[in-house]
Every structure is written in structure tokens, then in C-alpha cells.
Amino acid sequence: MESLVLEEVEKIKDDAIKSFIDLLKIPAISPDFGGEGEIDKANKLIEILNNEFNFDKIEKFYSTDNRAKDKVRPNIIATYKGEDSKALWIITHIDVVPPGNMLDWTITKPFEPKIIGNKIYARGSEDNGQSLISSLYAVKALMNKKVSPRLTIKLAFVSDEEAGSKYGMKYLLENHNYLFNKDDYYLVPDAGNKDGTFIEIAEKSILQFRLIIKGKQVHASTPHLGLNAHRISLELAKQIDDRLHKKFNKTNNLFDPPESTFEPTMVKGSSSSPNIIPGFHEVTFDCRVIPDYKLDSVLSEINETIEQLKEKSKKIIEDKVFPIIDLEIIDKNDSPKPTSTDNKLVLEIKKTIKELRNKDAIVGGIGGITFASFLRAYNYEAVVWSTHDDVAHQPNEYSIIDNLINDSKVFAYIMLRLR
Template sequence: MLFPKATITQWIDAHRSEILDTYQSILRIPALSPENGGNGEWDKTRKILEILSAWGWGDWIEVIEIPDERAQKGTRPNIIITYNPTSLALDEGGCIISVAHLDVVPVGDLSQWDHDPFDPVVIEGKLFGRGTEDNGQGLICSLYGLKCIVDLQLPVSHSIKIVLVADVEMGSKYGIQPLVKQNLFNPNDLVVVPDAGVVSGLEIEVAEKIPLRVEITTEGRQGHAARPTDALNTQPIANKLATLLFDRLHSQFAGTDPLFYPPVSTFEPTKRKNNVENVNTLPGKDIQWWDCRLLPSAPKDEIQELFLSTAREIEQESGATITVEFRSHDFQVPVITADTPVVKRLQKAIGTMIPGEIKLVGIGGGTCAAFFRFEGIPAIVWGHMAHVAHETNEHCVMDYLYTDIAIFAAFFLDLD
């Protein structure tokens, strides 16, 4: 069919107030993982289920709970919405699927926010709040892209699924990882993950760097700051280790790949655990974390060995005890090529609303698309975003959102 652009944009314009109200009501509910001091995604899930039931979609919904005793109800919820108006065979020809996530990251330094991060507000066409871009924008444009089709009774020849998953920010152990193991998806599915993008909306992510997270614990002896010789202060020891690692990693593993931005592997010290409560005590323990994003060609074993050997060097020099723990995916994720059906379909959908040449790229940020790709399902990532995920004053440009709703409607339809 030809894309009914005028009809769809008129529908979106008529529903702008409703779209904003729905968006804000969902964003007001934090959905933090237990690792980040939250209780999971159930509160947000209940709100979304309430909204979908009011739309008359109750019979289309399945909630899959993955056990996690740390979370509310002892589980992490994952919502699957299936629109199958003509009873199309779900295992033949594949489904059209959008996958967004429910969880958000912590707000960080609250003093750097201009507004309450969980009371979203529109200023000069931008909606400010935690989770607006990551991943509320993808969630809302997926839901309203489908709602537009349903309300307008536009014909579809594929089943459509919207999957809203838990735990993406902490690795998807309680979300898409177990879901893809349950045979809920197949290699013929056309999967888009609206979880990363650029201002132009003209980039499709087809490859991801390999995430490597490292936890380094340095143990010495706590003591009084007036008697440093009676203690073993771990802070300068850990600082020296971090500086050496930073310099060595960037100099020894400096390979490039122009598909990615930035085109290099990245090695960044990030989180650090609070050590002592008062200023005149020398800390006897230091725990810091690194977030590394490795190019597919980077030698992960050699990188891990550099962490270990540098730690042993500082351990012998200082007398401290240093342990290094690694967390990483143990698989290589394939790159999706330009001739893949889902790439062609999304390119056509983007072209209905945004003129210009569409570029295929790789990113450093991890998305749940990687788990689809590893299972042989060619998922791609796309967004039309301000590129402010995880920042203070995170926001969504509302005009981008309304454009994206039309693009997702186009993606769900079968266009000539």
C-alpha cells in the first residue's frame, strides 16, 4: 500500500495532548533495578497495563515474569503485546516487532537537574525527565504507532508485536536474555529496537561494541589520617592503578573501525563506592568499576590480562591486596548487512517522514538487539533522538516523537 501520510499525521496531531499525558504518566513512575537501589519495573508495568486495558487491548497482552527475589513480587515483568487482526500464523513469515525497555538509570547528581527528574515537564518543545529518551521515547512511539494503525483500521499483512522488557540497563538478565531462549521469536521476525539514535534520525545501528565491565577491589588498612604510617591508605593506591590502566589500555589497544562512533575501543573508570564517613580517616578499602566498550576486533583476553597484570604490579609495589572481576558477554554479535529485510523495511519507513541519505553505523552503547542477533534474529536499532541518554536534564524533543510515531506506523504497514 501507499503510505497514507496525511491521514496518519492528522491522527497524530489530533492526539498530541493524549500522547503527552500518557508519556508523562509513565515517566512519573521510577523503574530502577535492584542493583541501582530500586525494586524493579512492576509499578510502571501496572500503569502501562492500565492504559492498554483502557484502549481495549487487554486480550492482546501477555506478561512474562522472570524470577528475581530482590524485586517487587519476586519477579521482573516483561510485556508482550500481539496485534493479529486476521489470525495470521505467528510462525510463518515472521512478525513485525518493536522492543523497548521499562527500566531507567538513576538520576545521578540531583543538584544538576533543573527540574524534578520524575515530574516531567515540557519547556520549549522538550519534555524533561529521567527516562524521556532512554527509553520512554521508544516505548511511546511504538505504542502510538500501533494505536494509530488500530484506530484508523489500516490493513496489515503481518502480525505486529510490541515487547516492553525489564533490566536492559543492567544487562537484560531478567528481560530479553531469557525471553529469546523461550522460542518467542524466530529468524524471520523483523525486529527494531528504538533505544539509540541521532538528531537527524538518519542512522540505523547494525553493530555494537562488546561490553566489558570490571570491578576492582583494593584492600589495605584503615587508620587515622594523622598516622598514615600505621595504615595502608587504599585511595592513592587505587588512583595510581586507575591512572596506569587508563594510559596503558588506550595506548596498547588503539585500533579503529570507521563503522563505529567513536571509532575506537573505550576504557572508562566510572562508579566508585563510598569508602569512609569522615575526613580524618584513611580508607582501608576501595572499590571502583570500569565500563569498557570493545571493538569486535579488539583482543578481549589480552585486555583482561592487562587489567590483571597491572593490578599484580601495583599489589606487589604497595602491599595492598587487589582483586579484579570481569563481567562480559561471552559471544560475538554479528553485524547486520544492508540487504537484510528489516533494514530495507525501516529505511522505507524513515523515508516517509525524514528526507536524506540513511547511514548504517555501529555504536558503543549496548542494547538488547545484541541478544536477538546472537540467536540469528537480525534486530536493528534506530531512534530520532537528542542524544542525551543518562545525562542530567535528559529530554525528548516532542516533534521528534510525533515524527517517530508516524515512522513506526509506516514500519508496521506493508508499503509499496
């Protein structure tokens, strides 16, 4: 039976590629990045689900977002009933990141998918279209062979992954929590490595913050009359960089890199002319912290550094105290408990990779954030796995067709075997 289903995955390859291309043509960019949201792509997906598949149930859980087209952010769950009501979830996202600089798209335009050799080029091809199609056509192979799997299969197609998940995964967990069970298995195919030998069970905590520094703008020839916000900003960024690296220096070998990272990523507020001392400056940090530390302790180190620098560079100008330094949190998410290494889905993926690819998969953690973090925060043991060439978010993003088909076989295998 298993080999017949794997053969079927090969046979329906052209259908899978056709649906893949139809979906890639439709942009699905969050209003946070200036897009219309995901409704057009969701409607196309529902059309495919209705025309080509016979799912037992297709449910829509649309959240409201007045900024988006039709004022909704669509989330869809397709259920294929198994012998058991216990479910294997495969959760993918339908939104994509914006193209970035259009001049960098040298192979094709972002939403004009193009096949060259073994690759399909388009925005959203690897992230996360490939896994969406792989999971969908794994179910299709089972349906064609009239196999009912042991577990109920739930494919979730979710919005808003790239801009924080408020209208997608977080919305589902907060407002429709009854959908999820502790006993279910949760597979999130949204990260991985080139040969599918990496199974992700942990994610670092994320902290992104902005420091807004206000001094006093004056002519560059008379700095004593003002306060240079840029200089304060440089000093503050350097101090925070040094102090965080020094204080939070433990390593955790589950992760690559094993240490926490603290990176200044953006600056804003240079003056408009060489002879003006800027009265305003801004610097942004992105920090990925190993779970051995709490983000609150990182924040108190930052606040202490701010207070000390304010004291050191204090200047009173026209009865006002400078500098003014504000700390604004962009994103703060303490990493939840990792999925256990002996989780049955983890073991099943390992076994499958050994049998189908003759390779030994390892478990580990990443610095990125996927749906798995939100699921783990609710104590659902999510597992992240897929075969990725790591071109997500880049210009000329592509998906390798062999990865699409071979991952589909892995999903089909797991659907047949997991209990």
C-alpha cells in the same frame, strides 16, 4: 492508504500525549538502584492497552524478583495480527534510571511530567517512554483505519534494561525463546541521533572491572612500617590505562569513536585523616572494546600488569605478603556479530527516512549496550533506530513531541510496507 494512516497519527496525538504523561508519573526503578521495580507502571500500561486498543493478544511474562514490589518484574507482549505470522517486533523498556541529584531538576520534579513548548520533561521521557508511545500509537493509527498490516506486529514492553536485563530481555530469551523466530524483524528504538539519520547495527563489547588493593595501614610519618594501598592503586591504574591503550589500538570505522575506550571511573578507600596511610584502595574501569578484540585478551593484559606490579612492590609485613590485589568483574559482554547492512529492516528504515524526511540515513555502531546486543547474541538480527536528542539519564530529561509523532509515522510506515 499510507497517507491516511499518517494523518491518523497526527489526529491521535493528544491521546498519545495523555498516555505518555500517565505512564511518566509512575516511577519504575530497578531494585538494584533502590527502587520497587516496574509493576505499578506495567499495571497502568495494561489498563491503557485494554481500554484503548484492540490487540489480538496481550501476554504477561513476569519474572520473579523477591526484592521488587509484588515480587515480580513485568514483561508484556501485545500482538496485532497481520496477514503473515512472520513478525515485526518493536521492543522498548519500561524501567527508568534514578533521578540523580534532585537539585539538578530545575524544570520539574522527575515524576511530575511538564510540557513546555515542544518538549515533555520527566525522567524516562526520552529513555525509553517516547519510543514506547510512538510504537503503540503507530499501531493505534492502523487499528483506527482498520488496516491489517502485512506482518504480525509484536510490541514488547520489557523491564530491567537499565540494570543489566537479567529480569527482562535476557529472561525472555533464556526462558521463552520459542517466542522469537529467526525470520522475524527486531526493532529496538533505544538510541539514535537528532534527525533520525543513524541506524545502529553494532555495539562495542563492554568490560567493567574493579581492582581492590590491600596494603597495610600505618601513621603517615612512618610509611616504612606499612604499605600505601593508594600509591599502588594509582600506579596500577596508570599502568593498565597505558598498556590497554597501547596494545588494543586498532580502529573500526563502523563506530564513533572508532577506537576502543578504557576509562577509570570510580575510586574508593581514601583514608579518614591526612596523617593516615590508607591500607585499602579501590579503582573501577569501564571499557568499550571494538569487536576486533576478544575481552579475554584484554583481561589477560590486565592480569599480567597486576602480577608484575605485585612482584615489583612486594613487601613482607608480619609474615604476610603485600600488596594483595583482587580483580572483580562487574560486567563482561563480548559484542555479538553485527546485524548485516543489507538486512531488510535496515533498508526499509533508510527508504522511509528518505521518503518522510528527505534525508539519507547511515548505518553504524555505538559504545552503549541495548537489547539489540542480547538479541544478536541469539542470532536475531536486531536494528536500533529512533530520533533522540541525547538527554537520556540526565537531569531535566525531555522528549521532543515532534520526535514522538514523527517516529510514530516512521513505525506506521514500516508496519504498512515491510514484508
